[in-house]
Amino acid sequence: MTITDVARAAGVSVATVSKVVNSRYGVAPATYARVMAVVNELGYETSLIASSLRRSRTNVIGVLVTEFEPYSAELLKGIGAAAHGTGYELLAHSGWVGGDAPPVGWERRSLSRLAGTLIDGAILVTPTAVATDTPIPVVAIDPHTGRGGPSTVDADNVGGARAAVEHLISLGHRRIAHLRGRADLESSHRREEGYRRCLEQAGIPFDPSLVIDGDYQRSTGRVGALDLLDRVERPTAIFAANDLSALGALDAARELRIDVPGELSIVGFDDIPDATSTMPRLTTIAQPLHQMGATALKMLVEQLSGEESGTRHEHLRSELVVRETTAPPPAH
């Protein structure tokens, strides 16, 4: 079902059909009606691909993610809600085909493959290496670097981490471990920074052995927590760099039959929906994910319409949500 089929069926040239379906001037009413009739009868729709190759604008915004996990799914909901009524369609692309980790520079690849033709602008979710000169307008959510590149949206990572650790300290914890996030993301470093600063401020000496590498994934969080909890003098609390890692830590505690929060407190970061469906429900730092997505979309649309030309950096608040995985440390 191509434009040629329609043209043939209507007895006109493809150029005329193109004019009709794009409401261009210079078509006789009778011709217009005839072509439209054929279009409807045949159920013809112009191919996004072919037209985007020729045109410059497509009215499609791309959302580039490594994979569809809870975090990006939440952002997507916010982006989708905000896209409503703007006239833009959404195309979410997940380019991580396989392998242990998403290839470095995945966002550059996705961007090159889609930009210029398919999408007018892009929202990059947790990119690790945004090129400074992108071919199309771009907004990055929780990027590898705070400033310098494109416009960004993120939440208060340092403040959130401090709130998390402060909460644990106020409960009486002293041996507080930290499950790191992905090393290539700025947010990880900021959260670790908040953790260290808060300990320092409370006069608790920093113990490097209590900080474990991670990558924001559940399985890695589990492994890291197993290491931590298998020690003679194990920590009484774990601050995980994100909720998925925290769920992994919860898995580990369950395996080792360590009671949460009786013997071990756990705090996460993000407040993904799953945080409320665990047993016990996860204490965490809530990021306004929907709002972050909506903000990113609004910023991008402004850039696309030429209203805003300079880059902006939107910084949203994060806050502690106390649920059931935190309690005072065991007395002993």
Added chain:
Amino acid sequence: MTITDVARAAGVSVATVSKVVNSRYGVAPATYARVMAVVNELGYETSLIASSLRRSRTNVIGVLVTEFEPYSAELLKGIGAAAHGTGYELLAHSGWVGGDAPPVGWERRSLSRLAGTLIDGAILVTPTAVATDTPIPVVAIDPHTGRGGPSTVDADNVGGARAAVEHLISLGHRRIAHLRGRADLESSHRREEGYRRCLEQAGIPFDPSLVIDGDYQRSTGRVGALDLLDRVERPTAIFAANDLSALGALDAARELRIDVPGELSIVGFDDIPDATSTMPRLTTIAQPLHQMGATALKMLVEQLSGEESGTRHEHLRSELVVRETTAPPPAH
């Protein structure tokens, strides 16, 4: 940054560059190395659009949804997890640009615009009118019609609805209202069917005034519930056709200061993540959304690889999850 730029910089023809980047035979090692060097230096990536226009296969699977809401987001997670390692990239497309309701036949439009060129196959989420002859392999999740069209995946809607209503009846409820789902979706009718059959079986006469039209949206659920709860002899329980409607009913009860579950019981359907973060937490019928997404993806991949040619209809179990919005009716 096009293939022409690379060809010029490397001093070869575009055809040669194409052969190199696609690892075709018939290129001298020296030429290969030189072209590759230029490709890396310039950061060239072949345009998905241009190549897909020419090629038949793109190794991209499309997921077509009306919008990114909790239900489709959950499916997306399941689809994404299952896509891992299959070699297929995922492109999720939301084509509802604005207006009150998604235009009828949205999936046909999306499919025409993307199929044949951009995507090799598609997963349609809650389509309302699947054409019987699609240009590419298609699997529909919770479609408008049970059989006849393409392969489908859905959950046991009648059984789930019966379990929901049975639960309410066993608690002692007699005046049980039903908030309908989208009229254009088979699942709505099946759930209503389960509701009616269960009442009948329990010997409770069917009261048409207790069945209210809806469309699976939260705001509509709220309005419907307000109507129901504003009556002199109001129902003691509501079975909502999906969780979003149930959340709307919860909104309505809160506005009218009706205690849930003390004065009113509510049961939803789907078990989206939000169901556990409401106050009180929602009793609902759980559909295995991740598994449904994963199943759909697997079926599609099988079709694409030619292993499976006939259509299949996968029917997954749904089950009652009792949480906090159901209790015996008020004594009075």
Added chain:
DNA sequence: ATGAAAGCGCTAACAA
């Protein structure tokens, strides 16, 4: 008002 033709970036026959 209509159509012929060029070309978007790329791939694949085919020729050299």
Added chain:
DNA sequence: TTGTTAGCGCTTTCAT
């Protein structure tokens, strides 16, 4: 081994 050429479906000048 390499390059020339046609063409994927569409839009857009530019003739007619």
